[in-house]
Amino acid sequence: MAHAIKxxxxxxxxxxYAEGTLTADVALAVAAHIDLCPHCQRLSxxxxxxxxxxxxxxxxxxxxxxxxxxxxxxxAQPQQVKPGPAMPAATQPIIVNQREFVLPRALQRxxxxxxxxxxxxxxxxxxLPAGAEHHVSLLYIxxxxxxxxxxxxxxxxxxxxxxxxxxENGEYCAGDLLINSPDDTHTPRTLANExxxxxxxxxxxxxFKKGLTRLLNPLQQFFY
Amino acid sequence: MTEQQSSNTQWEDALTFVALQRDKSAYADLFSYFAPRxxxxxxxxxxxxxxxxxxxxxxxxxxxxxxALFDASRGCASTWIFTIARNVRFDMLRKKQSRKDxxxxxxxxxxxxxxxxxxxxxxxxxxxxxxxxxxxxHFNRLPPAQREVMEKVYLQEKTHQEVSDxxxxxxxxxxxxxxxxxxxxREALDGTRN
Numbered sequence: 001m002a003h004a005i006k007x008x009x010x011x012x013x014x015x016x017y018a019e020g021t022l023t024a025d026v027a028l029a030v031a032a033h034i035d036l037c038p039h040c041q042r043l044s045x046x047x048x049x050x051x052x053x054x055x056x057x058x059x060x061x062x063x064x065x066x067x068x069x070x071x072x073x074x075x076a077q078p079q080q081v082k083p084g085p086a087m088p089a090a091t092q093p094i095i096v097n098q099r100e101f102v103l104p105r106a107l108q109r110x111x112x113x114x115x116x117x118x119x120x121x122x123x124x125x126x127x128l129p130a131g132a133e134h135h136v137s138l139l140y141i142x143x144x145x146x147x148x149x150x151x152x153x154x155x156x157x158x159x160x161x162x163x164x165x166x167x168e169n170g171e172y173c174a175g176d177l178l179i180n181s182p183d184d185t186h187t188p189r190t191l192a193n194e195x196x197x198x199x200x201x202x203x204x205x206x207x208f209k210k211g212l213t214r215l216l217n218p219l220q221q222f223f224y
Numbered sequence: 225m226t227e228q229q230s231s232n233t234q235w236e237d238a239l240t241f242v243a244l245q246r247d248k249s250a251y252a253d254l255f256s257y258f259a260p261r262x263x264x265x266x267x268x269x270x271x272x273x274x275x276x277x278x279x280x281x282x283x284x285x286x287x288x289x290x291x292a293l294f295d296a297s298r299g300c301a302s303t304w305i306f307t308i309a310r311n312v313r314f315d316m317l318r319k320k321q322s323r324k325d326x327x328x329x330x331x332x333x334x335x336x337x338x339x340x341x342x343x344x345x346x347x348x349x350x351x352x353x354x355x356x357x358x359x360x361x362h363f364n365r366l367p368p369a370q371r372e373v374m375e376k377v378y379l380q381e382k383t384h385q386e387v388s389d390x391x392x393x394x395x396x397x398x399x400x401x402x403x404x405x406x407x408x409x410r411e412a413l414d415g416t417r418n
Contacts, residue, residue: 020310024327041338046400052306060260
C-alpha cells in the first residue's frame with residue numbers, strides 16, 4: 001500500500017474486538033480495517049496475547065467442580081489429523097459501475113451474497129446480509145460526486161476499501177476508518193479523477209440537512 | 225532451567241504431546257488447568273452456568289480435536305485456547321439469535337497469522353522520547369500490567385528476558401505489553417486515533 005493509513009479504530013474498540021464483546025456489525029468494520037492495516041494487526045495480536053495471559057493467570061478455587069465426565073466425553077472423541085497446507089480461499093472480486101474490486105478477507109464471504117446494487121445519481125449501494133443492530137452495506141461513489149450533507153441519528157462507520165474520499169475534516173484513503181457520531185455533520189465527496197468504494201455501518205438512517213437535499217430525507221432508506 | 229521458565233512452555237509441550245500421541249494424560253493436565261479458568265471467563269461473559277459450561281465443553285473439545293493445528297512457533301498455548309473460546313462464545317451468541325446467514329467468528333478473526341510486519345523500528349524510535357516530562361503523566365495512566373513491564377524495561381533497564389523471568393510471563397507477552405503501552409502513550413500524545 002503506497003500510503004500510510006491515518007485513521008484507525010481507537011484502542012478501546014480494538015480491545016473489545018479482541019475480546020469478542022463488540023457488536024458483530026461494528027466488529028466487522030474493525031476486522032476489515034485490520035485486514036488492511038499492519039499496524040492494527042500487530043496491536044490486536046498484542047491485545048489478544050495479553051487477554052490470554054489474563055485468562056491463564058485467572059485465580060480459581062480448586063476442586064469446586066467435578067470435571068471428570070466432561071473430560072471423559074471429550075477424550076472419547078476422535079482427533080483430527082493435521083491438514084495439508086491451507087488452501088487460500090478463493091477471492092471473488094465484486095463488480096460495480098464496470099469496475100472490479102477485491103475486498104478484504106473479512107468481507108469476502110458476506111459480500112459474495114450482497115444484495116442488488118441500487119443506484120442514485122453517482123452513488124450506488126448494496127446491502128450485506130449481516131447485522132441485526134446496524135445496517136451494513138457497500139457504498140460506491142463515482143468520480144466527482146458529492147454525498148449530500150447529512151447528520152447522523154446514530155453511529156456511522158465508514159471504511160474506505162478503495163479509492164479516496166474527502167470531507168470537511170480530511171482526506172481518506174483505502175484502510176482509513178471514519179467514525180461519525182450523532183452530532184457530526186459532513187459532506188463527503190470524491191475527487192474529479194478517482195471513485196471510491198466503502199463499507200458503511202449505520203445504526204440509524206442519515207438525515208439530510210441542506211435546502212433541496214432535505215427532499216432526500218424520504219430516501220433515507222436508500223443509504224440505510 | 226528455573227521452575228518459572230519450565231512453566232512457560234509447559235502447555236505448549238502438553239499440546240504437542242496431545243497432537244502427536246493422543247496423549248490423554250497430557251490432555252488431562254491441560255484440561256484440569258484451563259477448564260475451571262474458562263468456566264470463570266464464561267461466567268463473566270454469559271452470567272449463566274449452563275452456557276459457561278457449554279462454552280468450556282466446546283472449547284476444550286476443539287483443543288482435543290484440533291491440537292495438530294496448534295503451532296508453538298506462532299504463539300503460546302494460552303493464546304490459542306483463548307481465541308478458540310472467544311470464537312465459540314461469539315458463535316454461541318449469534319446462534320441464539322438464530323441468524324443463519326450472518327457474521328461468524330470466521331469472518332471476524334483470521335484463522336492464523338498475518339504476515340510479519342517488517343520491523344519494530346517505530347518502537348525504537350520512541351525509546352528516546354519515552355522518559356521526557358511530556359510522557360511522565362501518561363505513564364501513570366497505563367494499565368497496571370503494562371506499567372509494571374514498562375517500569376522494569378525503561379526505568380530499571382532490564383532486558384525483556386529478565387522481565388519475563390521475573391514476572392513469570394512469556395517473552396512474547398512482555399513484548400506485547402511494551403508495544404501496547406507505547407501505542408497508548410503515542411495515542412495520549414497525538415490523539416490520532418478515533
